[in-house]
Amino acid sequence: MRDRIRRNFLAGFLVIVPLGLTFYVVAAIVRWADRILALVPARFLPDTYLGFRIPGLGVILTLLFIQVVGFLSANLFGHSVVRAYERILDRIPVVRAFYQAVKQLLQQLIDARTDKFHRVVLVEYPRKGLYSIGFVTGLSKGEVQTRTPQRVLNVFVPTTPNPTSGYYLLVPEDDAVPLQITVEQAFKLIMSAGMVGWEAPDTTKARPSGRASEAPKGEPTPSA
Known part of the structure; x- marks a missing residue:
């Protein structure tokens, strides 16, 4: 009772x-x-x-x-x-900084609802043994790519509970573990600090061997 x-x-x-x-x-x-x-x-x-x-x-x-x-x-x-x-x-120095910050913040929020975040990945950050959820924004280009031995992804790792701030990481492609969740599901998970989860498909603990950046845009990448 x-x-x-x-x-x-x-x-x-x-x-x-x-x-x-x-x-x-x-x-x-x-x-x-x-x-x-x-x-x-x-x-x-x-x-x-x-x-x-x-x-x-x-x-x-x-x-x-x-x-x-x-x-x-x-x-x-x-x-x-x-x-x-x-x-x-x-x-105007002070006004310029404030205006640009607000504009970039709003642009980031808009981009989060569009295809700028291609898919969700798991990256080993901030140190070895700890993992964070990140969003792949594309493949690195220019000098960043030419000076690295393998292909590098642009990954945005948002903070909790405010996902509009975060960290920009350059992650080797083989170190980005694809997740079978949508961008919206990942945002809910981050904003709730893990209290709001999702029904995950059957997965294994093995790291996928496929490239994260080669998944079709907007489609979840299989984790096995």
Whole structure:
């Protein structure tokens, strides 16, 4: 009886807490976006003419604004404007560093949801006997490749619980152990510090002899 109560409590806890946190974050974003509307003159707001407040209007207008900016920046004129203000920011030391850091962070987040991370591998890092999960971003080129005796992979090893930061490693191809999980599954595993796992296929402990970089892009590489 006690075990059943405990299991029911944990099951309910696992349902309510993520749901509550999700609603809390969404509500916070809506409130933040609505506060931005306070900067807009009242005569330009629909609330003035409708006679009632529209919840979430700030989010809608913010998304529309981002879409418009993205559309304008994609054409030749908008691209020229973006480059012009970036040149201005580059002349301001502190602002330049902050702007570039934020831009690189957002670009990294976007790349993480695209094909920039080809597949997931296991690398022996930070020392022999310890392993870390990494993402192959491509094959090393240039002087890095010519000065190494074998092919080297570019591997990004993210940190926990913030996977937007991490380490860039140059890993010999034969030392990168392919994993049969997707990039999304690997991110969940890293962000949860291993508490959220995945159903792994049947594998052996033997190190695969195939090359990690030769797997088809976007497809998991067999580990046996």
